[in-house]
Amino acid sequence: MSRMGAPTTSKTAVPDKAGGSKSPGQKAEKIRDQVLALDVKRVADWISTLVKTAKATRLYLPNNPQLVKFQADLESRTWSCLKEIGDIPLAVQQFDFLFENYSVYHNADRNDSLAFRFYADGVRGITIKEGLEVGELRSFMEVLRKAIDGPNGQDDVVTLLWERDFRHIEYAFLSLDDLGDLDAAATSGRDEDEGDGATAVETIPWPARGEEVAEEAEAEEADSGGEGDPSMAAERSDDWSAHIQRSRTWERPDGVQFQLSDHEREELEHMIRMEEVRPLRQEVLDIVAAILRYESDAAGFKDSALAYQRFIELAVEEGDIRRARELLGRLKEIGEEKVAAGPEYAGIVEQVIREIGRPSFLGTLAPTLNAHPELDPEALTDFLVQLGSGATPAICDLLGQVNQVRHRRALCEGLVISCKNDVEPLLQRLGDSRWYVIRNVVYVLGRIAHHGVERALDRALHHEDVRVRKEAVRALGNIESPTARAYLVSAFKDGDAGVRIQAAMTLAERREERSAQSLLTTIQAPEFQRRDLKERGAFYAALGRAGSDALAPKLEPLLTKGGLFGGGDDDERYHAALALAWLGTPKALGILDREMKSKREPVRQAVERALAAVRQSALAAKEREGVSVLDETASPLDTSALEGATAIAGDEPVVAGAEVLEGSEAEAPPPAPVSARVVDDEDPMCDGEEAS
């Protein structure tokens, strides 16, 4: 490695073509200029591709087709360049790369410029040599990628290049001393002028010189009044006393015993191979865990626990959730073992766990989860549960950032378990500005079905976003209380038909008289007739599911209204038949059986249509459950197939606990480079709310 001289003046333009050449020499000059111009352009294009590919490796997963394309293009250009030009020497200036004194790359943005990164780390020249191998090019891309990451990376560019030991890439760099010259020139005179005073303050004290200590030892001996203890010198573990006589020379044969035999060389090679594949992380973890157990005071334990925390965080950052879970479990075990030593140890462990569960850290999990749909959701849930309810805010934030369905499910599961006995952290998130966060929280509350959250869910029932209101309806459906029922009934007045239908179907699941009564009251209200057909059908179906035999006499007149010559409302007739079909009681079936043979065709048709609809619904439900299709020859009145069937309510199933995540089974959008996108079940893109 050599030092570069003073930077040369760069030219930014491609060399001008010479004027009309006259002599062979001038012609040669012109040709040289033209060749140079081509080379400069070639190199400039190559660097542009290089930079573009390096940036792409940060944005895309390794197997992304776009990235693969960039890499292939880069390789092709590289070989072509090297073939045409030979070695490519580049001088590095503050914002430029120069080739033959022409700028082939310029970027003055310190945060973005590759040249600046190289320059700031002391690189002054880099040469790509012919014979560059594919592996070397890829390794070089890795260096560029890390260089683009900026000065916060772990290694400077020189170290990144050095470690890779390239055979076909050479580089020249300034030493760190020279690099710091500019700063040192301004400050070192002052610092060095302070001379030994400053030096003395800065050194870590160490044993004094031998002669000074000899005096002290003599003084000590005098004080002790006796002979000095000859074993005093041996009291340090890293000390050895020279109490044996040694000859002052080696005999030749002595050296022989220190020659390594072939067997010993092999053994050493084996040791080196083992060293290269050592499971370092596990080994260090074992050490840190052993240190944790060994610590006998809280301050030391805390220090060690913080070290251990780094490993858990590292596992999370790398997306190794299983490992993070395992490490967290181990930490808790150690905390429990130390309980006998004092309560402060458990407190320290709790503190570490809280730190891991903080939003600023756990939020870093979102891009990892989005990029890795294959991650084990069960491990994720377990890990989050271990973090306790303190991590609830962070997990709620994650819900807004994660776009993989199975991961969102896992997050919700985690919340359900963690907040089972303490819903307060969840309730606090109901005021979030992001509707999708509220909806997910409502979903979790519904799963927990904690009595006492009805009022909070009622607030959600009045949220401006219909998706939140629907979820609130579902959630209320899980809570068996009069209050919940009352709120569900209030949803019959919602401004959105889907919400109203959802409320009706949810209430119907209770299959109780009071619910039926509420539904009937709504149906009988004058304004109900102004609702659309689908909604009215849904309410009647709900009525049928909720009601009992007492309802049949009230429905019969609606079915049979009118005479041979007309009268009555066909829609109403059909709805009444539908309700009776869903009712399914002997009385209801008796009515349907009788009216199926009615002389009035509208009545017969109504019954047939109603029964067909119910059958259809049952079939669909069974197919969803994977149960074999109903026997087509069965009597239309055969209601056995209706067991467990769900009523149709708009487009959404009303199974209790139906997941907010439905509909988002569609392909997740391509992972965004920096921020995650929320995927909603109705909108594939979130409402412009991209999480950072």
Next chain:
Amino acid sequence: MSDATRANPAIPAPPNEDPSARVTQQGRNLAIQLCVLLRTARVHDVGNIAFQSPLSNFIETVAQMWTAEGAFKLLSVGDFLYVNHHRLRVDASSYPSYQYLNDELRNRGLGGFSFEGRLTPPEVKKFVRLFLDADTKAADPFDEFVESLTKLSVQRIVPLRAVVPLVGHVGSEEVRDSRKAAKRTFYRAIESARTVMLSARDRRPIDIRKAKRAVQGIVDLILEEEYSVLGLTALKNHDEYTFQHCVNVSILAIALGQRLGLSKKLLGDLGVAAILHDLGKAAVPSWVLNKAGRLTNDEWKILNDHPIQGVKMIAKMRGLNELALRAMIVSFQHHLNLDKSGYPLLEGCEDQCLFSRIVAAVDCFDAMTAHRSYRRSAFTPYEALHMMITENVDKFDPLILKAFINTVGMYPAGTVVLLDTNEIAVVVEPSPRDIFRPKVRVVRDRDRKVVEGDALDLNDRAEESAAYVASIVSALNPEEYEINVADALV
């Protein structure tokens, strides 16, 4: 050779024990300030406010020296700087400045300056400007420089022409350059070790990048078989023991690792892990570290805790990459001993990995050869090696020990030896060819007079007889002969 040097009055007499600490200290300040002045002037115009402070400091120092000594000279001879006849001692912090000045002077054909009176700011500014503008590619840059100073009436800084080195007085240019590179790398490494240790002591974030760069330099030297850097490990500077010890261990570990066949990447990791192996001592109170007498049980416990403290400190470093993990393991394991007689012995963590075994061996060697508060004198390298392979052999991996001996030789650098020519020499560098035949520098002739010899390779043979030019008869105690080993090594 010594007669030749004495014949030339321009070359100072061989370095004496420093009779005037004040002169050498002021000389050190002068050299450093001159370096700062020149470097600042490269960046800022001499009229810039940033130039004023170095300018004032320099003028003040010259004034003090003028008051104390009258007219005095700052001289550059070989790799060293002198004030009058006093050689300025090199240490880690001053080395870069001295090197810079030596190079700048050499480029201009200068051997130094004579200061003939108190200086004024305008005079110094002119001097600096002319110095930096001097044409180093001219046929005789010295003459041109003198002429330019005369034209501008700069009279109180008088340039001195460089002394043409006598044949054999200093080594060939190539050897000198590589040794210079070794020294530069060595001192740079000490500086980086200092930075790391002080950061750890002050609980500031530890930036390991500088240490990595320093280690890379060491690895490159070792891979290029520039073993003079090994010789520098025999320098023992008490003021900087802590930091130098870390660097010595790193150098010895890398050399040993290279002998074992570790890859370049692993050598780099080993070197950094070795620099950090005693990081935990930054957490040990100074009164424990400094204690001359017996340690109590509690004090023992504190000291024995340093491997664990080192693990915690390294864990706080940014990024837990492979290097940091190795460093943590080495910090924890380097005092375990192969026979598990060391510390800390925690259940499930009693074995030493390869890196730890390497560091354990070289750590012991370097520690034994340093002055300690509880020992009257350090072991010579020869004695230390002997101790390790006889009395303490169970503590170390026998293969590693063997390889270590093959690395440092049977007479490690810094050993004072008697040659069969009846001269006394200091071993400056091991030889990869023969562990009994290192490179030495003769420091006492047959009459026991002080000489400054070139490095002599004991593998060399005389042309006529094909016999070895010299062989080692025995190792000697340097104190018996009042030999300052450092003078031969730097």
